[in-house]
Amino acid sequence: GAVVSQHPSRVICKSGTSVKIECRSLDFQATTMFWYRQFPKQSLMLMATSNEGSKATYEQGVEKDKFLINHASLTLSTLTVTSAHPEDSSFYICSANPPGQGNTEAFFGQGTRLTVV
Amino acid sequence: GNSVTQMEGPVTLSEEAFLTINCTYTATGYPSLFWYVQYPGEGLQLLLKATKADDKGSNKGFEATYRKETTSFHLEKGSVQVSDSAVYFCALRKNTGNQFYFGTGTSLTVIP
Numbered sequence: 001g002a003v004v005s006q007h008p009s010r011v012i013c014k015s016g017t018s019v020k021i022e023c024r025s026l027d028f029q030a031t032t033m034f035w036y037r038q039f040p041k042q043s044l045m046l047m048a049t050s051n052e053g054s055k056a057t058y059e060q061g062v063e064k065d066k067f068l069i070n071h072a073s074l075t076l077s078t079l080t081v082t083s084a085h086p087e088d089s090s091f092y093i094c095s096a097n098p099p100g101q102g103n104t105e106a107f108f109g110q111g112t113r114l115t116v117v
Numbered sequence: 118g119n120s121v122t123q124m125e126g127p128v129t130l131s132e133e134a135f136l137t138i139n140c141t142y143t144a145t146g147y148p149s150l151f152w153y154v155q156y157p158g159e160g161l162q163l164l165l166k167a168t169k170a171d172d173k174g175s176n177k178g179f180e181a182t183y184r185k186e187t188t189s190f191h192l193e194k195g196s197v198q199v200s201d202s203a204v205y206f207c208a209l210r211k212n213t214g215n216q217f218y219f220g221t222g223t224s225l226t227v228i229p
Binding site: 006032041042043046049095097105106108 | 210
């Protein structure tokens with residue numbers, strides 16, 4: 001199946017710093033990627049839809065200036081958590097779908113465990 | 118709107134017990150339905166899926182049938198193993214677009 005790679009898998013940062021998370025589709029081109037956030041013992045909540053060559057679409061309640069998304073190529077989307085705070089500590093996961101395959105499943109990255117101290 | 122309601126956990130079963138995790142959905146149109154599994158420390162992996170009413174998805178001994186009349190997609194396994202311990206997510210995907218909607222997840226622990 002298609003492969004989506006996410007990096008890093010774990011990151012610890014100091015409060016006030018910024019962290020960049022990368023999501024790559026390794027064997028297909030993705031015009032759209034999705035970023036989710038998962039709090040402990042809760043489901044994945046869609047944060048934003050990353051669109052290649054245009055602005056991301058953010059879900060209600062997600063601060064676009066805090067969670068910067070860049071989808072500069074058909075195989076790479078990045079999520080930057082700016083001025084991170086402890087409440088931003090969470091599991092972030094991206095997904096993408098190979099194009100032209102109708103109702104196929106989403107392929108997920110391995111996720112990034114962010115801890116802000 | 119679109120949403121998924123999933124049986125709350127955690128669920129603890131003995132090895133070889135029968136498993137059912139309930140999942141119901143609300144959706145406009147005819148979505149595709151999925152079960153994803155998340156093992157400790159890992160991302161989500163597709164377990165099975167069904168794309169239309171009455172379809173049955175199956176994989177690794179797990180099964181789920183797309184029931185349009187009851188808007189359900191319950192996950193079942195006849196005999197669970199310790200290695201099945203994980204968090205299971207029910208999800209739907211609209212026929213238009215690529216957005217998924219997830220349930221809250223059900224944590225399963227299987228004890229020897």
